[in-house]
Amino acid sequence: MNHVTASTQQFTITPLAPTIGAEIGNIDLSQPISAQTRDGLYQALLDWKVIFFRDQDITREQHLAFAAEFGELESHPFAQRHVLKPEILHITHDEKHPGSENAWHSDVTWREAPPLGSVLRVTEAPEVGGDTLFADMGAAYRGLPKDIRELVTGQHAVHDFEFFRRGMVKKGVSAEKLAEFDAMYPNPEHPIIRTHPDTGEQLIFVNVGFTRRIVGMSDEESARVLDLLYKQADFPEYQCRFKWRPNSIAFWDNRACQHYAVSDYWPERRIAERATITGDVPFYRESAEPLAGPDDRYRGTLRRWSTNDGENNVSLKDVWSKTSK
Ligand SMILES: O=C(O)CCC(=O)C(=O)O
Ligand SMILES: [Fe+2]
Numbered sequence: 001m002n003h004v005t006a007s008t009q010q011f012t013i014t015p016l017a018p019t020i021g022a023e024i025g026n027i028d029l030s031q032p033i034s035a036q037t038r039d040g041l042y043q044a045l046l047d048w049k050v051i052f053f054r055d056q057d058i059t060r061e062q063h064l065a066f067a068a069e070f071g072e073l074e075s076h077p078f079a080q081r082h083v084l085k086p087e088i089l090h091i092t093h094d095e096k097h098p099g100s101e102n103a104w105h106s107d108v109t110w111r112e113a114p115p116l117g118s119v120l121r122v123t124e125a126p127e128v129g130g131d132t133l134f135a136d137m138g139a140a141y142r143g144l145p146k147d148i149r150e151l152v153t154g155q156h157a158v159h160d161f162e163f164f165r166r167g168m169v170k171k172g173v174s175a176e177k178l179a180e181f182d183a184m185y186p187n188p189e190h191p192i193i194r195t196h197p198d199t200g201e202q203l204i205f206v207n208v209g210f211t212r213r214i215v216g217m218s219d220e221e222s223a224r225v226l227d228l229l230y231k232q233a234d235f236p237e238y239q240c241r242f243k244w245r246p247n248s249i250a251f252w253d254n255r256a257c258q259h260y261a262v263s264d265y266w267p268e269r270r271i272a273e274r275a276t277i278t279g280d281v282p283f284y285r286e287s288a289e290p291l292a293g294p295d296d297r298y299r300g301t302l303r304r305w306s307t308n309d310g311e312n313n314v315s316l317k318d319v320w321s322k323t324s325k
Helices: 035-048 060-068 137-142 146-152 161-170 176-184 221-235 299-307 317-324
Strands: 002-006 010-015 022-025 050-053 089-093 117-124 130-135 157-158 189-191 193-195 202-204 211-214 239-242 249-253 255-259 269-275
Touching: 010 035, 022 035, 035 050, 050 239, 060 117, 060 269, 089 130, 130 137, 130 221, 137 221, 146 221, 161 176, 176 299, 189 193, 211 221, 249 255, 269 299
Parallel strands: 022 050
Antiparallel strands: 002 010, 010 022, 050 249, 089 269, 117 249, 117 269, 130 239, 130 255, 157 189, 157 211, 193 202
């Protein structure tokens, strides 16, 4: 456990997994935080990609005030929002509304400038189940075979809000209204490999929730490559898993990780509220020191047991022959 001393407060950082996820202790988010504490927490967010807090019995105002320390807040145009506080997004699941965030994604990547991060507070948690998984997309990038990294680096993919559009169609939202939304949120093209604006880390930035296709590739090739990239989030070696209790909070760096809310608790109830911090337009910048080869921490094991059935040298060709079956 690390101790970080700020002028008025000392909080602790306890990792959940080697590269992603750390629990922050000895902090009370019902109180305003100092600039030093804010900076220390932001550094912890950069280091761990998602940070967690326990036992934060805070009000909505305090939740919003905490999130607003890290940037402007945005409200979600389609999801259910608090009537008086549109920056609060409600995520309520029960017998009549089974969980639906059980697909790997980063939030709102169909915006030109997707969020920096989200601060999610669970107020009611099932006794068992309803965990959330987070995947380190920097580790996932470093674990990609070199030829696949080379294939996708510098390429762009189209993102859209089809997931929400389908929901709106089901609810009977008019074609005019949908056309208005299409005009407000035209499908952006984001770099497939995104460079983190603060750390310079290279990150896979396509997700099964909101990415549609790779620009300039045939539909078939695009689907194969995206499928391969999406699958990277599935490796437990890149993940951490958080078990919620009422008043737990997760604050994730939406640029650097993806998340998946496990939908295993139906018909139990689970209630969460999210504040979302605006981000910047994704870009790719070449690293000063390009990766020479695979990241040894992961690749041997991952390749041997998953992608390549015993061979230790997966290549694009192998992936092609596997995915084209
Ligand atoms: O409920 C959760 O754990 C996460 C849901 C989600 O995808 C989100 O809040 O962005
Ligand atoms: Fe999400």
